[in-house]
Amino acid sequence: LAGCGADCVRAAHKVSPWMILFVYQWSLSRWGVQDYIEVGERRCQGSYREVGWCDFFAANREGVLGCVGYLALYCMSEEIAWYCVWHCDDALWKDGDTVVKVKSVDKSVSIIRAGGGGEGLHRRRKMQGGATQSNAMSGKKSANVAERARTRPMTGERLFQYTVSLWFHHFLLTYVFSIPNSRRSTNAPFIVWTLATNVTILLILYTIHDHVSPEVPPITNALNRNGLVMFLVANLLTGAVNLGINTLEKTEEEGLLVIFGYVCCVGAIAVALDRVLDITIKLG
Numbered sequence: 021l022a023g024c025g026a027d028c029v030r031a032a033h034k035v036s037p038w039m040i041l042f043v044y045q046w047s048l049s050r051w052g053v054q055d056y057i058e059v060g061e062r063r064c065q066g067s068y069r070e071v072g073w074c075d076f077f078a079a080n081r082e083g084v085l086g087c088v089g090y091l092a093l094y095c096m097s098e099e100i101a102w103y104c105v106w107h108c109d110d111a112l113w114k115d116g117d118t119v120v121k122v123k124s125v126d127k128s129v130s131i132i133r134a135g136g137g138g139e140g141l142h143r144r145r146k147m148q149g150g151a152t153q154s155n156a157m158s159g160k161k162s163a164n165v166a167e168r169a170r171t172r173p174m175t176g177e178r179l180f181q182y183t184v185s186l187w188f189h190h191f192l193l194t195y196v197f198s199i200p201n202s203r204r205s206t207n208a209p210f211i212v213w214t215l216a217t218n219v220t221i222l223l224i225l226y227t228i229h230d231h232v233s234p235e236v237p238p239i240t241n242a243l244n245r246n247g248l249v250m251f252l253v254a255n256l257l258t259g260a261v262n263l264g265i266n267t268l269e270k271t272e273e274e275g276l277l278v279i280f281g282y283v284c285c286v287g288a289i290a291v292a293l294d295r296v297l298d299i300t301i302k303l304g
Contacts, residue, residue: 033098036095062078104222183220190209193208193209201213241294245300249293253286253289257286265278
């Protein structure tokens with residue numbers, strides 16, 4: 021294990037969240053944990069009442085047990101971001117002693133270090149039609165590695181791959197294995213649905229940015245400028261909705277209308293802070 025180094029760490033980072041999620045979902049489905057979360061008593065019974073922390077655990081079991089699911093969700097999100105975004109952003113791609121740099125925007129290639137007896141040439145020239153290509157790359161191996169790096173899947177392709185894969189797995193979990201989504205227990209279908217929804221949104225935004233308009237939407241800049249403040253505002257608005265509206269008795273159409281109004285309010289406040297007041301609020 022000590023000899024494999026970074027490769028073993030990367031492999032463990034990829035596999036561990038799925039193992040955590042599998043064990044957690046197994047306990048929910050096979051050991052009755054799902055039923056305990058949904059219909060269990062809020063106070064401990066029998067001899068367990070003498071245990072000091074038992075009542076606290078029973079009263080907050082959704083949050084305590086849900087941490088396992090959210091840990092898996094966080095690790096999976098990190099892995100997806102590394103594979104689809106960070107690793108594709110002007111990534112270094114190497115094979116043996118040959119290292120090339122690929123720009124994510126136009127897939128232009130620069131040889132950083134050439135192998136196989138060749139020498140890397142760092143100059144690039146614009147070719148007719150807008151394509152950028154390494155100029156006079158020497159060494160057959162270097163040229164082959166550069167071509168494979170240039171044609172490997174980049175951000176858009178990888179987001180599309182994850183989108184299809186996640187929705188397929190969600191279909192398997194919900195329709196084949198008949199496991200319903202449960203936000204209260206943060207079970208596997210809910211986590212996969214959350215990932216699939218967000219990756220789909222990222223794919224749509226990336227496609228618009230790459231093929232329609234390279235400009236970043238004003239609402240995105242506004243939210244990023246006061247991220248923590250808008251997080252707090254969104255939570256306060258969530259509390260206001262829960263206090264002012266009996267959400268359990270509303271129809272799906274009314275629920276969508278409430279969500280639409282909620283999103284519009286959050287966006288309007290963010291844009292007002294950014295464009296109208298032109299202030300950045302930092303806490304702490």
